[in-house]
Amino acid sequence: MxxxxxxxxxxxxxxxxxxxxxxxxxxxxxxxxxxxxxxxxxxxxxxxxxxxxxxxxxxxxxxxxxxxxxxxxxxxxxxxxxxxxxxxxxxxxxxxxxxxxxxxxxxxxxxxxxxxxxxxxxxxxxxxxxxxxxxxxxxxxxxxxxxxxxxxxxxxxxxxxxxxxxxxxxxxxxxxxxxxxxxxxxxxxxxxxxxxxxxxxxxxxxxxxxxxxxxxxxxxxxxxxxxxxxxxxxxxxGLDRSLRLLAIKQVSQVMTPLQQQPSPSVPSIAANANLRDAMALLIWERAEQLQVVDAAGKHIGQVTMHDLLQQGARA
Ligand SMILES: Nc1ncnc2c1ncn2[C@@H]1O[C@H](COP(=O)(O)OP(=O)(O)OP(=O)(O)O)[C@@H](O)[C@H]1O
Missing domain, CATH: 3.40.50.300 (P-loop containing nucleotide triphosphate hydrolases)
Structure with missing residues (x-):
């Protein structure tokens, strides 16, 4: 110390x-x-x-x-x-x-x-x-x-x-x-x-x-x-604070556990990616939801646009 x-x-x-x-x-x-x-x-x-x-x-x-x-x-x-x-x-x-x-x-x-x-x-x-x-x-x-x-x-x-x-x-x-x-x-x-x-x-x-x-x-x-x-x-x-807030959290911290079978049409993101990258992918893919995969490529959960909006918003 x-x-x-x-x-x-x-x-x-x-x-x-x-x-x-x-x-x-x-x-x-x-x-x-x-x-x-x-x-x-x-x-x-x-x-x-x-x-x-x-x-x-x-x-x-x-x-x-x-x-x-x-x-x-x-x-x-x-x-x-x-x-x-x-x-x-x-x-x-x-x-x-x-x-x-x-x-x-x-x-x-x-x-x-x-x-x-x-x-x-x-x-x-x-x-x-x-x-x-x-x-x-x-x-x-x-x-x-x-x-x-x-x-x-x-x-x-x-x-x-x-x-x-x-x-x-x-x-x-x-x-x-x-x-x-x-x-x-x-x-x-x-x-x-x-x-x-x-x-x-x-x-x-x-x-x-x-x-x-x-x-x-x-x-x-x-x-x-x-x-x-x-x-x-x-x-x-100013407003880019919201993106900085997204950058400090990992997808694994906000995802919900797997609820449905993986779908090939839903884009995937790594569990250790940050929320800013997740937001970028959602916008790029015009998707509402991403499937979260672990290091071995296994689907372990999902994260939605709504989840990300909560995290980057004013407290
Ligand atoms: N050896 C020195 N003699 C006189 N003034 C100094 C000396 N070292 C630093 N200073 C002054 O002290 C102030 C703080 O300098 P310092 O290098 O700690 O700043 P800094 O925040 O690290 O800046 P930078 O990011 O540009 O390196 C500056 O105004 C600098 O000119």
Whole structure:
């Protein structure tokens, strides 16, 4: 668990972060959202002490981060930035093994961990371990960047716009992979983004910042349904809020169990698809109803236009 208490940072005359407090529980995914220059990166970099706070306190599992030597602290906290920052003259294996090596892990343990992480991110270890970063695509490099940050099993992962430089399709793929890995490993993540769509899709809690201040900290659904007046309201948007609400729920959460025999004339949708995709399919097919199928392709229920209208509507 991480607790940020009355944290501020002043650079000369400029107050970059102004008296912010929040708490992220173990295993939660927290997104810091806001426009450029609002203090997101500065907040993140104070947590791993790349920047020293002017005021305030940061506790990780009740331990004040200022009581730890910064190098020791950074080995307990993974850090991923946009553009990856892989070491260009080291192989993928050496890159991922960086922190375990510094911590004095045995070679066999490092080898096993590198293979485990590459496999986790769907990169074939035999193919990729000996390659150099420039031989990888941007998406592959970014996966390696996340794998490297996770190598020594950190208790916290900090990510600063990690997918900002990727094309939209690769970006979506990596978002899905990160969510899968996060759920699997149960790690706590604090990620910076200026993309509300990304925040709504991935976060358990969203912290909206503006001009160095924390304006609202809530779940995606609460933030979309009850944004505070002013900046947050303008950020979450007007009517497209309804589509964002649909994007945060899965078909499986609103479907009704199978009532009738599957019909070949009714379009099908995967149970883990989101409601926005379901709405798009209903409109595209001019249908009133979709059949829901599980990962094995078995029909398990149905979802109707009426169900979706309820979910995307004002509370
Ligand atoms: N080392 C520094 N020295 C002086 N001012 C700084 C320094 N780092 C950041 N700032 C200023 O602090 C403010 C907050 O910067 P920060 O990088 O935290 O914003 P951000 O929300 O992450 O923005 P972006 O999305 O553009 O990265 C900005 O006005 C920035 O110019």
């Amino acid at each position: 991480i607790e940020v208490k009355a944290l501020s940072k002043q650079f000369d005359a400029q107050i970059a972060v102004n008296d912010i407090s929040f708490r992220v529980d173990h295993g939660q995914f927290c997104m810091l959202v806001g426009t450029s220059g609002c203090g997101k990166s500065t907040t993140l970099r104070m947590i791993n002490r790349l920047i020293e706070p002017s005021h305030g306190q940061i506790l990780i599992n009740n331990q004040d981060v200022t009581t730890l030597p910064p190098e020791q602290l950074r080995r307990r906290i993974g850090y991923v930035i946009q553009g990856v920052g892989l070491f260009p003259h080291r192989t993928i294996h050496q890159n991922i093994g960086t922190v375990p090596r510094l911590l004095g892990w045995k070679k066999a343990d490092i080898d096993a961990r590198v293979t485990e992480l590459l496999t986790l991110f769907k990169l074939d270890a035999a193919t990729f371990a000996g390659k150099y970063p420039h031989q990888l695509s941007g998406g592959e490099q970014q996966r390696v960047g996340v794998a490297r940050a996770l190598a020594a099993r950190p208790e916290l992962l900090l990510m600063d716009e990690p997918f900002g430089a990727l094309d939209p399709l690769t970006r979506e793929l990596l978002q899905d992979e990160l969510l899968r890995v996060q759920k699997l490993l149960g790690i706590t993540i604090i990620m910076v983004t200026h993309d509300l769509e990304e925040a709504v899709k991935m976060a358990d809690v969203i912290a909206v910042m503006d001009k160095g201040e924390l304006l609202q900290l809530d779940s995606p659904e609460t933030l979309l349904r009850h944004p505070r007046e002013g900046f947050v309201q303008s950020l979450v948007g």
